[in-house]
Amino acid sequence: MSALPSSYDAMDLPLRCRCGRMRGVASDVSPSTGFRFVCYCKDCQAFARFLERADVLDPAGGTDIFQMPPGRVRLTAGTDALRCLRLSNKVLRWYTNCCRTPIANTAARPHFPVIGVVHSFMDHEADGRSRDEVLGPPLCRIYESSAVGPLPPNAPGPPSLGVFACRASRMLGWWVRGLGRPTPFFDDRTKAPRAVPGVLTRSERTAL
Ligand SMILES: [Zn+2]
Ligand SMILES: [Zn+2]
Numbered sequence: 001m002s003a004l005p006s007s008y009d010a011m012d013l014p015l016r017c018r019c020g021r022m023r024g025v026a027s028d029v030s031p032s033t034g035f036r037f038v039c040y041c042k043d044c045q046a047f048a049r050f051l052e053r054a055d056v057l058d059p060a061g062g063t064d065i066f067q068m069p070p071g072r073v074r075l076t077a078g079t080d081a082l083r084c085l086r087l088s089n090k091v092l093r094w095y096t097n098c099c100r101t102p103i104a105n106t107a108a109r110p111h112f113p114v115i116g117v118v119h120s121f122m123d124h125e126a127d128g129r130s131r132d133e134v135l136g137p138p139l140c141r142i143y144e145s146s147a148v149g150p151l152p153p154n155a156p157g158p159p160s161l162g163v164f165a166c167r168a169s170r171m172l173g174w175w176v177r178g179l180g181r182p183t184p185f186f187d188d189r190t191k192a193p194r195a196v197p198g199v200l201t202r203s204e205r206t207a208l
Contacts (some may be wrong), residue, residue, distance in 0.1 A: 011135055015073075016123040019099035022078030024184070026068060026117060031136025034068035035167045038156060041143035043087045044105075045150060046208040050200070051100040056120040061107070061148040062155070064119040065105070066135050069179035073104070073115050079194070081108040084185075093197070094185060094195075110191050113180030114171060139163050170201070 006062055015024035031037050044063040048056050057063060075082070081096040086108065094104045103121040107114070140159035144151060174180060184187055200208075 001014045008193035014077075014123040014126045015103070015117070015121050016126065017078070017081070017096040017099050017101035017103065017121065019096075019101075021098040022075065022081050022101075022103070022166040023097045024073065024075040024077075024121075025040065026122075027072045027074070027132055029066075029068065029072075029122065033072075033170075034066045035170055036064070036066045036135045036138045037159075038064055038138050039143055040141065040145075040147040042146045043091070043093075044143075045096075045146070046087055046146070047085060047102060048095045049208045051095055051102060051174075053102060053120070055102055056102055057150055058152055060151050060155070061142065061146070062151075063102075064131070064138065065116040066119070066122075067114050067116045068112055070110075070115045070183035070185070071174075071179035072179055073117065073184055075184040079184075082185075082195050084193060084197050085109045086199050092185070092193060092197055104185070106185050108197075110183055110186035111180065113175045113181065115185070139166070140169065142186075 010028040010030040013026045013029040015026055039059060040062045045057060045061045048054050083095055083096040083097045084094045090108055092106050092108050095102050095114050101120050102118040105116040119131060122131065127134065138156040139158060140163045142159060147194055186193055
């Protein structure tokens with residue numbers, strides 16, 4: 001038994017929107033219990049701009065995301081501030097309307113056993129450890145063709161077959177162990193999203 005936590009111990013990570021109204025906990029978080037990557041896709045960038053939170057993007061427009069099972073994410077306060085936006089048919093993008101913090105991406109239906117927690121919802125200050133210590137470094141980058149500038153020198157590489165296989169086997173494990181539920185973003189009984197997904201008009205979308 002060691003007295004000091006190492007980066008390989010799965011631990012709770014506090015979640016908090018920028019203003020502190022919405023709070024939550026991600027449990028059993030470690031480099032091996034989730035999948036961290038950086039996404040440069042246009043929708044992630046549009047989401048940040050819609051929220052007027054371009055500050056959550058890296059200089060090339062990347063979003064740092066940690067995918068983990070829904071059953072390990074809990075919202076503990078301020079859930080009345082929960083909102084979501086739908087930029088494509090497959091993904092719901094969740095945020096708070098108190099301070100417009102991007103918090104997570106999920107599939108549009110509750111059955112898919114993955115939540116992509118956006119780094120801006122992680123309270124590393126309260127946690128006392130850096131993101132790299134808690135989550136390990138990002139394992140890959142995706143959609144780099146949509147990057148808006150040169151990638152940062154420390155950007156992770158494109159996904160290898162091994163990285164894809166690793167993600168697939170972790171997701172399968174979560175599904176097998178029933179960690180796909182409960183999810184804080186969908187009603188357990190009706191399966192409906194806990195906020196009505198907002199949709200942008202074509203001109204609103206183009207403006208982003
Ligand atoms: Zn807030
Ligand atoms: Zn993306």
